[in-house]
Amino acid sequence: MNYNIALLRGDGIGPEIVDSACRVLDKIGEKYGHKFNYTPYLMGGCAIDATGVPLPQETIDGCLASDSVLLGAVGGPKWDTLPGHLRPEKGLLGIRAALGLYTNIRPAKLYASLSAESPLRADISARGIDLVMFRELIGGIYFGERGRSEDGLTAYDTEKYSTYEIERIAHAAFKAARLRRKKVTSIDKANVLESSRLWRETVHKVAAEYPDVTCEDMLVDNAAMQLVKNPAQFDVIVTSNIFGDILSDEASQITGSIGLLPSASIGDSTRGLYEPIHGSAPDIAGTGKANPIATILSAAMMLRYAFALETEARAIEKAVDDVLAAGHRTGDILGASTVTPLSCVEMTDKIIEAIC
Ligand code: NAD
Numbered sequence: 001m002n003y004n005i006a007l008l009r010g011d012g013i014g015p016e017i018v019d020s021a022c023r024v025l026d027k028i029g030e031k032y033g034h035k036f037n038y039t040p041y042l043m044g045g046c047a048i049d050a051t052g053v054p055l056p057q058e059t060i061d062g063c064l065a066s067d068s069v070l071l072g073a074v075g076g077p078k079w080d081t082l083p084g085h086l087r088p089e090k091g092l093l094g095i096r097a098a099l100g101l102y103t104n105i106r107p108a109k110l111y112a113s114l115s116a117e118s119p120l121r122a123d124i125s126a127r128g129i130d131l132v133m134f135r136e137l138i139g140g141i142y143f144g145e146r147g148r149s150e151d152g153l154t155a156y157d158t159e160k161y162s163t164y165e166i167e168r169i170a171h172a173a174f175k176a177a178r179l180r181r182k183k184v185t186s187i188d189k190a191n192v193l194e195s196s197r198l199w200r201e202t203v204h205k206v207a208a209e210y211p212d213v214t215c216e217d218m219l220v221d222n223a224a225m226q227l228v229k230n231p232a233q234f235d236v237i238v239t240s241n242i243f244g245d246i247l248s249d250e251a252s253q254i255t256g257s258i259g260l261l262p263s264a265s266i267g268d269s270t271r272g273l274y275e276p277i278h279g280s281a282p283d284i285a286g287t288g289k290a291n292p293i294a295t296i297l298s299a300a301m302m303l304r305y306a307f308a309l310e311t312e313a314r315a316i317e318k319a320v321d322d323v324l325a326a327g328h329r330t331g332d333i334l335g336a337s338t339v340t341p342l343s344c345v346e347m348t349d350k351i352i353e354a355i356c
Contacts, residue, residue, distance in 0.1 A: 069273045
């Protein structure tokens with residue numbers, strides 16, 4: 001099967017880590033009989049330099065015509081002083097909107113071989129962390145009506161959700177749970193917020209269509225506590241834009257290795273945007289020190305969610321597990337290890353070897 005992937009390499013370490021992910025995809029293609037075709041487009045600082053804008057129309061058109069989009073990262077000090085509408089990050093928001101990506105998926109996993117990096121107490125981290133958060137991305141308070149009174153002394157933002165918006169992300173979460181440990185935790189503030197009460201009712205209606213998946217509700221304040229007290233209890237979490245924004249950062253921190261974490265943003269079509277959660281790391285760009293794992297795991301998410309290639313996705317995830325368990329490290333995840341850190345290319349080579 002042929003798959004056309006739009007590449008947004010971006011800035012800083014973006015080109016290095018995206019190229020690593022493509023090499024891993026090519027290995028998967030060779031092993032399982034797929035062909036991945038790549039077309040690069042400009043976005044972020046590199047697009048500003050070449051065209052004057054962070055998200056050229058050609059990039060939007062190319063992404064819309066592709067089967068999926070793989071992104072490195074954008075931004076850097078060179079563009080920090082530009083006005084807001086011309087900043088590289090504007091490209092990110094623009095491409096998410098243009099592709100209608102309403103679900104942000106962020107797995108948070110603690111690798112057994114890196115458990116010492118978790119800031120949690122050893123007896124808690126020993127029980128493991130392997131969860132995936134589904135955050136609603138284009139609704140709620142970040143997009144609701146906002147304003148200030150005439151005297152400027154009062155301001156408001158509005159949290160607003162329709163059943164349609166809740167249903168579509170709930171379905172995505174329940175479908176994902178079916179491929180995992182079959183449990184969904186829906187996080188809200190239904191004891192206070194009307195929008196949360198609608199969220200809860202709607203999630204329960206969707207849950208009835210997935211009788212094989214356990215569904216539980218949790219208030220957001222309790223969830224913030226449970227994530228540090230007993231993260232092993234979570235499988236799939238589904239929540240609103242603002243709660244997901246905060247909790248997904250908490251979830252990634254407790255794994256102790258944000259440099260390893262991938263993400264996906266998806267909408268109604270199978271096309272999505274796959275990217276590491278970290279930024280463009282301008283401090284190490286061009287030194288070969290970038291850890292490619294978060295981007296390689298983002299490519300695995302693309303195989304799973306965009307192309308329904310579950311076996312192939314798991315092959316990449318297992319290769320990463322195996323390479324870390326064998327003690328191979330890039331500089332950012334050395335911890336107390338005394339091994340010589342691998343370069344971006346060397347770590348990619350190890351992962352490709354492990355797929356053989
Ligand atoms: P960052 O994630 O780029 O870097 C934070 C620290 O982590 C740095 O020391 C960096 O060297 C290190 N790091 C990050 N990724 C790494 C990797 N793969 N391997 C090894 N080390 C890694 O965050 P920042 O420094 O706050 O931001 C730098 C730029 O990235 C800014 O312009 C910011 O706006 C942008 N940014 C972009 C995205 C995105 O494109 N989605 C996300 C966050 C930040």
